[in-house]
Structure formats: structure tokens, C-alpha cells
Amino acid sequence: MTSTGGSMTRAESPTGARPERRDVRRFTTAERMVHRATATLMLLCVTTAAFLYVGPLAQLVGQRDLVATVHEWSGILLPVPVLLGLFAPAFRADLRRLNRFAPYDRRWLNAVRRRLTAPSERPAGKFNAGQKLYAGWIAGAVLVMMCTGLLMWFPHLLPAISRTSAIFVHDVLAWAIAVVLAGHIRKAYQDPEARRGMRTGYVAREWAHREHPRWPVEDRPTAERSGPSRM
Template sequence: MNPPPEPARPPQSRQLPTHLRRFSTAERWAHRATALLTGVCVLTAACLYLPQLAQLVGRRALVVTLHQWTGAALPVPVLAALGSRALRADLGLLNRFGPHDRQWLRAVLRRDKRPSARPAHKFNAGQKLYAAWAAGATLVMLGTGLMMWFTHLTPLVWRTAATFVHDWLALTLGIVLAGHIGMAMGDPVARRGMRTGSVTRAWAEREHPLWQPEAEETRQPHRTPEPR
């Protein structure tokens, strides 16, 4: 006699992970190296322009040399990490501005703090604008800094204009960086995501609802494009 068939087992519900992968190792190290170089640039610039710090530190020639080489090396971490597919994909997302980003900005201007009023993909509109501004400011600072460094390559009027732009843009950059650090200090989950590469699912659903379904599918070979 044949044995009786086994009773059908109820289908098991798929357990969703409690954490989602947000940044790769290459992205995190590029961010850390860029932050370190930026910090050195800001500190050395402060020592060059504030008399109190200049007297305290001394060694002006050494500070100038450190500021010059650190500024010249500022784009290197991102350029070195371009071999990372994850970084290239994130740069593409940062360079893409959709209708949901405009809705996010309108909600910020109206001070509407409801999560439903601020739809965001992996990066919200504020992060995209900051990334674009930081990239442009870094290139301008690099170009004007090189004019001030290699004085024999440009005429005096160019160097004068470069000094004016470099100084005032440095002040603006310091203010924006302070705001960036303040925003990061107010969001411990986002800081942990940059430090460890992972964020909680609850945070992703609340802060980046349009990105969370795509983050689940990063475990699969197919990837859903960002909604336009």
C-alpha cells in the first residue's frame, strides 16, 4: 500500500530584513577621505585668515603648503572610487531631478513636515542640491586656488579675481558645511548608514519611501529604475 500523502504545509511568509543596504564600502571610504581632506582645508584656511589662530599655530609657510596640497587632493577620493558600480549608480541618482523632488522642495518651503508631503527616493531634493553645489564649489575652489598657487601662469587681474572668489566662496562653503554637519547630527540613523552602510527599514520607509522597494531588490539581479 502506498503511504498516505503528507498534509500540505501553509506557505511561509517571507521575512523582510530589518536593515537595508544604503552605501557600499567604497562610497563610505570616499566620504570619509573627502571629509578628512575638507576638514584639513577648513582648519588651515582658518589659521591663514584669522590672526588669533595664525599667532597660536605659527609656521605659516607649513600651513600654506598643507592647505595647497590638501586642496589639490580633494577630488582624489571620489575619482578613485569611480570604479565602484554603487558609487556610479548613486551619482546618477543624485544627478536626476524628478517631480517628487519638486514636491519635496515645496513641502520644505511651506514647512510641511508630514512624511507624505515629502516623497523622496534614495536621496531627497535637499541632498541632491547640496551634492551639486558642493561639487561645483569644489571645482571653483580648486581652479582659483591653482591660480593663486602658480602665480606665473596667469596675469595679475586673474589672480586678483581668483583671490576674491576663493575667499568669499570659502566663507560660504564653511557655512554650508556647518549646516550639513548639523543636519547629520540630527539624524543618527543617517549617520549610522554612512558609517556602517546599513539603515533601518523603518527609517527608509519614513524618510525615503520611494527608494525602499528598490533597496529590497538590490539583493536580486534586477533593479527597478527611479520613478520620474
Template sequence: MNPRVDAPAVESAPSARVRRFSRAERWVHRITAALMGVCVVTAACLYIPQLAELVGRRALVVTVHEWSGLLLPLPVLAGLASRAFRADMTHLNRWGPHDGVWLRKALRRVPGARPAAKFNAGQKLYAAWITGATLVMLGTGLMMWFTHLTPLVWRTSATFVHDWLALTIGIVLAGHIGMALGDPEARKGLRTGSVSREWAEREHPLWRS
């Protein structure tokens, strides 16, 4: 499906900035990132012996890890009350021919501009993957938490999936943060809600808001 093309939400001045994220969207991202960070740090303290010895108080770390994981979906669910957030969810789930071109150029490291609407194909893949991974982690975590609800073989399998998927999430998150650190204007968009017109036209030439 081709991306929607409407009038861009920018001012007439050449130096105008483009509104990219609403306040609600920025807070959803911040709270989700904070909860995910707590999950990752507490998991590291539980599984890396050196950190476990340094931090101690394993029971408290387990409790913080469990509750931060349980709360992780709530910011997204609360964000559904925002029209702008729902619109961006639609953008993230809408794929077009330009996304295939973006992926091919990215995989082959072809220099030059890559076609992208409000979100590029890499961001769409990341959003889909991290959403699925979070749901799997929530499900397996609940099996490990409420041990009396499932048989031992289920809990053993859940532990295996939970541990290895946690490692994968840590690696993917590190890549996500690395990409963000390499794009100051994208970070500014998440911090202030707007990006420069030049950045929007260069990185997301098909984006119209």
C-alpha cells in the first residue's frame, strides 16, 4: 500500500521544524524505555555472578524485575487513548513497496537516500520484533512467577525461552541505542517532538503528516 500523501505539517519558513511526535507519544516511549531498562539491569544482576555479589538482596531484585516486566505493556495500552499514538501504530503496521527498497539498500549497504515514510522499514521491523518479544517474555515470566499454575515441563521450557530471549533482547536493544546515538536529530525528535525539515526530507522523503 502506498503511503498517504497530504500537506506536510510544517511552517512556510525554510528553517521550520516538522512536528513528529506528540507529548503523549514521547511519554509512552520514555516510560517504556525506563521499564525496559529496569528489566535489563535487574536481569543482569540476577544472572551475572559478579553483579549479583555486588548488588546482593536477590529477593528484592527479583521483585523489582517481576513488577517492571508486568508493568511494561501498560504505557503502550495507555497510549492508545492518544489519537496521534494510534496513528503512528498504523504507520508502523503499514508496509509498502518502498519498504522493500529500503531493506535491500540497507542490507547491501548501498549509499545514498533510502525511501521511507514516517518510519523506515528498519524501525517497523524493530517495533514488530520488540512487541512480540515483550509478549513472549511476559508470558514465560508469568509461568515462572506463578509456579503452581503450570506443570514442571512447561516451567522448564519457559525458563529456557525467557533466558535466551532476554539475551537476544539485550543485544537488539544495544543496537537500537547505538543507532539512536548516531542520529542526534532523531533523538531530538523524541525529546522535543519536532525535527528539522532538512532531516525529514532527507531521512523520510515519503513522510507526510
């Protein structure tokens, strides 16, 4: 039986091999490809930025013009995987989930603030509140980085904004992105099952029910979500 992207049912893997009996489909191939392409371009941006602005690294590598070119084009291409992903229905569905902040997401954030670790205290749909905030923040940050980068590259696009101002915003936000990305990677490495979901598309049913209990019902009508089917 084949499931739609993100549904908690058994499904065939892209290679034709069946997942484990207790596995559920979390991400489609298209969604995983978008994530991998975006992560690769982001890694290129961050790495080349380090080689451009950290003195010892710049001296170690040299070839500043080449590094700058790779940095510029990886930044310009960064939104492309997401734009291509819009052709995939499962990816569009996940964007809608990420853009929807439900009452239980506020409960999740409150539990994190109070350092509550019990799964019942942290209700989440397919994506928890932290993942939703991260996705929104990084999307906005990438757009600002692209705009300030273009102003540094073509300062005459907006004469009212000085190149110095664009450089300042670009550099400060670059450090913020580096810190947030480090936190994102740290959280990913703390959860092997979440990494397996992004790597293979499947996660253990027990993990899904424990970490994302609202996932099976979050896309149902409001009356049904509040009914007895709630986990």
C-alpha cells in the first residue's frame, strides 16, 4: 500500500523494498531531495563565508575570487530547491503544516520553557513548534541575506541603501544563521530516528506516536480533531 507524503501508514519505499512493519512514511523522495539540496547550498554558503572572512582560513585557501564566486552563486541558488519542491503535493502540504501555528504548539513552547520532558507535555503535529519557528526564521533570514548580498554585488539597485549598511546587516545575520544552524544540527544528532526519517523517508511508528502525537489528526476537520479520535 502506498501512502501520501506525511501520512502515518505503511508504504513502499522508492526502491521497492518494504520498510519495517512498524515504520510509517514521514517524507517523500521529493521532500528529502529538497532538504538535501538546500542543506548543500547552505553549507556552501557558510563554508565559503568562513574562508572569506576568517583571516587564517582565507590565507590557508587563497583563491579569494573563486571562493567569492562560489559563495555568491550558492546564495543566489539557495531558494531554487524550495521553488522546485512546490511542484510536489507532499511538499506543499508540509509547507502548510509549517505555516500553521496551533494551540498545542503554544503548549509545546511553554513545556520547553518550563523544561518539561514528558511527551504528554509536548504535543506536536508532524512538526513541533520549534521546527515551525526554525523554518520560518531561516526562510526570512535567507531572503534578507539574498537581498543584502545583491546590494553588495550591485549597489546601484537601491541607491537609498548604502553598501556599508548592506554589508553590516549581511555580516551580523550571517553570524546569527551560523549559530541557529549549529543548534539545528545539534538537535538532529540528538535524535537518530528523526535523522533516519530524513535519510530514508520512514520513522518508527512508536517514535511518531511519542514525539508527534497530533500528527494523525492535525489535518482533519476541527470537529473531528477535537473528538474521541484524539491520541
